[in-house]
Amino acid sequence: MRTTDPGDAARIELLLAELRLPAIKLVWASLAAQADKEGWPAGRFLAALAEHEIAERSRRRLERHLAEARLPPGKTLDSFDFEAVPVISKAQVMALAAGDAWLNNGANLLLFGPPGGGKSHLAAVQRLQIARRELALEAAIAKLDKFHLLILDDIAYVTKDQAETSVLFELISARYERRSLLITANQPFGEWGKIFPDQAMTVAVVDRLVHHATIFEMNVESYRRRAALERKRSRGRPPTHATITANA
Numbered sequence: 425m426r427t428t429d430p431g432d433a434a435r436i437e438l439l440l441a442e443l444r445l446p447a448i449k450l451v452w453a454s455l456a457a458q459a460d461k462e463g464w465p466a467g468r469f470l471a472a473l474a475e476h477e478i479a480e481r482s483r484r485r486l487e488r489h490l491a492e493a494r495l496p497p498g499k500t501l502d503s504f505d506f507e508a509v510p511v512i513s514k515a516q517v518m519a520l521a522a523g524d525a526w527l528n529n530g531a532n533l534l535l536f537g538p539p540g541g542g543k544s545h546l547a548a549v550q551r552l553q554i555a556r557r558e559l560a561l562e563a564a565i566a567k568l569d570k571f572h573l574l575i576l577d578d579i580a581y582v583t584k585d586q587a588e589t590s591v592l593f594e595l596i597s598a599r600y601e602r603r604s605l606l607i608t609a610n611q612p613f614g615e616w617g618k619i620f621p622d623q624a625m626t627v628a629v630v631d632r633l634v635h636h637a638t639i640f641e642m643n644v645e646s647y648r649r650r651a652a653l654e655r656k657r658s659r660g661r662p663p664t665h666a667t668i669t670a671n672a
């Protein structure tokens with residue numbers, strides 16, 4: 425049986441490091457031994473190595489994106505109860521999560537609904553699938569451009585004053601038809617006059633956002649409230665019930 429020459433092995437290690445192929449560097453020796461033992465054609469060996477490097481790269485990329493995206497833990501597709509939100513189907517969300525079409529076109533996803541309806545949870549599902557970031561207003565708009573999707577979770581809370589509002593306006597205009605936004609809000613557009621102090625700005629923002637957008641109106645009862653009520657019904661009283669008094 426032919427095996428790798430020790431001199432070659434040492435050289436290979438150096439060359440792979442120089443070529444920045446860390447995944448191949450880790451597995452080549454055992455794969456080479458297997459190939460030698462089983463008499464693989466050279467092409468098959470090379471293909472196996474290349475496939476391994478590519479799979480590892482995409483795994484590392486996903487890991488890096490997930491870490492950067494700072495996702496809330498546990499807000500996954502599996503843990504989302506679609507029956508609680510009849511207007512949205514799992515298939516719809518999966519298509520959005522998997523399909524790159526809307527992201528490549530810079531289209532938007534807008535989620536409206538009262539608190540507790542699952543907007544943030546669903547937004548995190550999107551992030552989980554495509555692994556993107558949150559808005560930090562101080563970060564430069566240009567810097568944010570490299571991200572295919574920005575999630576503005578609870579848009580009302582990121583627009584406290586005129587300065588922040590105009591940053592947001594700039595951001596939305598800059599991304600229009602190029603980069604996607606996912607926005608959640610408690611109030612639909614009709615109430616946005618309260619978010620954006622400037623009426624003309626509100627009209628301009630809404631116009632840009634809806635031009636290419638999927639809109640979910642999640643007018644459901646608060647999932648938190650519902651879950652709490654159900655617990656209460658099944659156990660008589662909530663498990664962590666305590667009486668809190670001011671001067672206890």
Ligand code: ADP
Nearest residue numbers: 503504505508539540541542543544545647648
């Ligand atoms: P919103 O952002 O609309 O105020 P959240 O997404 O923060 O609401 O949801 C509140 C809590 O209820 C979270 O813990 C979330 O995971 C949970 N929740 C909301 N809707 C659902 C749902 N349909 N299935 C499972 N959990 C849900």
Ligand code: MG
Nearest residue numbers: 543544577578
């Ligand atoms: Mg929320």
